[in-house]
Amino acid sequence: MKSHGIVHKYGDNVDTDVIIPARYLNSSDPKELAKKCMEDIDKEFVNRVNLGDIMVANKNFGCGSSREHAPIAIKASGISCVIAETFARIFYRNAINIGLPIIECKEAARDIDAGNEVEIDFDSGIITNLTKGTSYQGQAFPEFMQKIMKADGLINYINEQLEAV
């Protein structure tokens, strides 16, 4: 599985309130949430983003509220993967559970710039920066999380477990 797109770059501590502000949480429709994604930190994001694009950020991405609407909004906006130096733990779980690919890679997070063209190979964890001609080794997921992702999220994984019983 690969993803390939243009980078939207952010800094440290991007919290779930700016990813999807609470005033929009009276909807749980992914399409509606996607229209408001990143509004409080990057008003132009929704106009700029194309299907397959990649989000890159520094430390502690997705901190704060546990709202699953945050990874849902990012995924529904067309983003194919989020690369960050570190993720807040609830966001990390939520992303895996809803099938939004995420990769922790300090080197990539620091070196990749906004607008760079990037390709990610999820099987090897290798991130290639086509603009700069550099590549970085992202962290591989534990086997258990890979199983959840292969099943395309926690719900399908649990269904598989229920069938096996």
Added chain:
Amino acid sequence: MGMTMTQKILAAHANLPEVKAGQLIEANLDLVLANDITGPVAIHEIQRLKKKTVFDKDKIALVPDHFTPNKDIKSAEHCKCVREFAKEHDITNYFEIGEMGIEHALLPEKGLIVAGETCIGADSHTCTYGALGAFSTGVGSTDMGAGMITGKAWFKVPAAIKFILTGEPKEWVSGKDVILHIIGMIGVDGALYKSMEFVGAGIKNLTMDDRFTIANMAIEAGAKNGIFPVDDLTISYMKEHGAKPYTIYEADEDAEYEQIITINLSELEPTVAFPHLPENTKTVKEAGEVRIDQVVIGSCTNGRIGDLRIAAKVLEGRKVAKGMRAIVFPATQAIYLQAIEEGLIQTFIKAGCVVSTPTCGPCLGGHMGILAAGERAASTTNRNFVGRMGHVESEVYLCSPAVAAASAVTGKISEPSELFS
């Protein structure tokens, strides 16, 4: 190798003799929580599951508290979705507004969570119950929905930071100042993926309300959970609130901690977190002249009776500054009633505050006290991110109830002692 308090609770709930940091386990859950924002997403996910019956109708809590009383049609529909789910599955602990409260104040008050138990909640401040010596942590809707059906959740066993608390806090210094000080010290990702375990002789000088406040904001340092040892005060609290059987776990002598931090409570000062991160802390003395437009006293962090008593003590016989909007939110109906009986509500109203029904409203910028561009609030809530309480160009300063009340009187971030000298 010994285990931390958190690791012991997780091992017991995973039916394992021991667990180690980094190990992936599946743990049995004693309580699963959702609210009106996260519930509908989970209920939608549950429809996709092959098993649709809940694991235990007595071990699920559904608390519509965020956009309630319903702020608009969409919120009303979300609440209706949760209400109908509760009815369909005969959920014992569903709380309509007349019997409700903000979830993290309500659940301990109702005795639904006690020492030694495990809880996941689709709300990041679920870590509050660590004050009772329980393992509780925030998750997303899918994890929570899966938990409601299976009664289990997977966890990566956390490493831990030990905080040794010594001494006694000065007058006007409370749990909020302690946790703001800690977050200022270690940063908003200082405890990322880890447990914050609080120990030491200073704990006996912290009320249960102080401990709830501290555990509540563990997430603001990125922690998986915050946890306190169980002492006589915890036991009497649990007995007063439902007397469910509990189990006391203690960390082993040789438990491993990634970091040990000692904090002398007597050295702490009233503290405030500047925009736009809870880690941007200064003492109130260092804050300088920060004019404010609105004060919010309440929330799952600071809306308990002890918090209201402190705020009333400051506001007694005083008036809020001209042009100040001061809003008080008792965290539950029971706390509201107690505040009426103790005369606290009269004090607030005479001082020129408004008093609201329990709701999460302003804390997350939902309703009931939204800020316009350029406005500033001093708030006893838990987050001050960009746009958290309203407009992206508004600002939130996090503080204790004592500092919030004093600031309401002076119109700027102030220490209560300024009013009592």
